[in-house]
Amino acid sequence: DLYNFRQIGYDTKVHGVIGNPIGHSKSPHIYNAAFKSVGFNGIYLPLLVDSVTSFLDTYSSPDFVGYSYTIPHKEAGLKCCDEVDPIAKAIGAINCMIRRPTDGKLMGYNVDYLGAISAIEERLKGLKGTNHASGSALAGKLFVVIGAGGAGKALAYGAKEEGARVVVANRTYDKAKELASKVGGGAITLAELENFRPEDGMILANTTSVGMKPRVDDTPIPKKALKHYSLVFDAVYTPKLTRLLREAQESGAAIVYGTEMLVNQAFVQFERFTGFPAPKELIRDVLARNA
Ligand code: ATR
Numbered sequence: 001d002l003y004n005f006r007q008i009g010y011d012t013k014v015h016g017v018i019g020n021p022i023g024h025s026k027s028p029h030i031y032n033a034a035f036k037s038v039g040f041n042g043i044y045l046p047l048l049v050d051s052v053t054s055f056l057d058t059y060s061s062p063d064f065v066g067y068s069y070t071i072p073h074k075e076a077g078l079k080c081c082d083e084v085d086p087i088a089k090a091i092g093a094i095n096c097m098i099r100r101p102t103d104g105k106l107m108g109y110n111v112d113y114l115g116a117i118s119a120i121e122e123r124l125k126g127l128k129g130t131n132h133a134s135g136s137a138l139a140g141k142l143f144v145v146i147g148a149g150g151a152g153k154a155l156a157y158g159a160k161e162e163g164a165r166v167v168v169a170n171r172t173y174d175k176a177k178e179l180a181s182k183v184g185g186g187a188i189t190l191a192e193l194e195n196f197r198p199e200d201g202m203i204l205a206n207t208t209s210v211g212m213k214p215r216v217d218d219t220p221i222p223k224k225a226l227k228h229y230s231l232v233f234d235a236v237y238t239p240k241l242t243r244l245l246r247e248a249q250e251s252g253a254a255i256v257y258g259t260e261m262l263v264n265q266a267f268v269q270f271e272r273f274t275g276f277p278a279p280k281e282l283i284r285d286v287l288a289r290n291a
Helices: 027-038 052-058 074-079 086-091 112-126 150-161 173-183 223-228 243-250 258-274 280-289
Strands: 013-019 042-048 064-069 096-099 106-109 142-146 165-170 186-189 202-206 229-234 254-256
Touching (some): 027 042, 027 258, 096 258, 112 150, 112 202, 112 229, 112 254, 142 150, 150 165, 150 173, 150 202, 173 186, 223 229, 223 243, 229 243, 229 258, 258 280
Parallel strands (some): 013 064, 142 165, 142 202, 165 186, 202 229, 229 254
Antiparallel strands (some): 096 106
């Protein structure tokens, strides 16, 4: 029941996820089920692509309207856009491309960071005592990002956009400094992170692979430092409960799982593809069933 062939016709809008490999992608399951549930006449395919340029040249029909990008084509995808969202440009990678209906131009976006940031904000708004009457839940918060690679950049730019003060902690200090200067924030090394506590109630986001299976005993920050954080996010999602998140929870912080970033960025892409509000429960169910 992955594809709903009965609805395919001359005006069906074609979408897909561009990557290599692509066989294990859950995206076709998510989007086809979600398209169907809101009555959107679209289809979403796994697209095993070697060259993004030649793929886009070949499939230039106006009905090929939306793509997700995954490893290793996020940077190549950006180069093929006619216009790129400023944050995606700053990050240097896209994960979503839309063909603009009015003029056929290819528009590039990075919604990975939106997924993480919106998951964090939702969790913050749910915390007792948080004033969320107006504006972003992150405004004015001190937001510490561990890592300065693609995901680190995405979180740092996203947090800055929401009005947080950003500090980048990275193993390689030069990369922390470079990213920090771009977002107008501070830079520290991973070693310094242990004793970094300018204030309490900070937000922490790990974007490195530290703690990922099979090295589940690793963590990027000692437990005793976690008491200064009110919320901890870990981009690692295998395992779901990393050592970092477990210790954060034990230290009294709210936690946001890496899987939430995946789920939330699917909501955003769905809305960009279709113009319909995302069927959130259905998308969560599909992801859980295909885990
Ligand atoms: P991604 O696009 O997923 O962010 P990346 O661009 O390769 O991946 O970036 C990996 C990040 O994780 C980097 O910040 C890297 O630190 P360095 O800049 O010092 O390389 C960090 N990282 C990876 N493995 C790490 C480890 N074992 N300990 C600490 N940091 C690590």
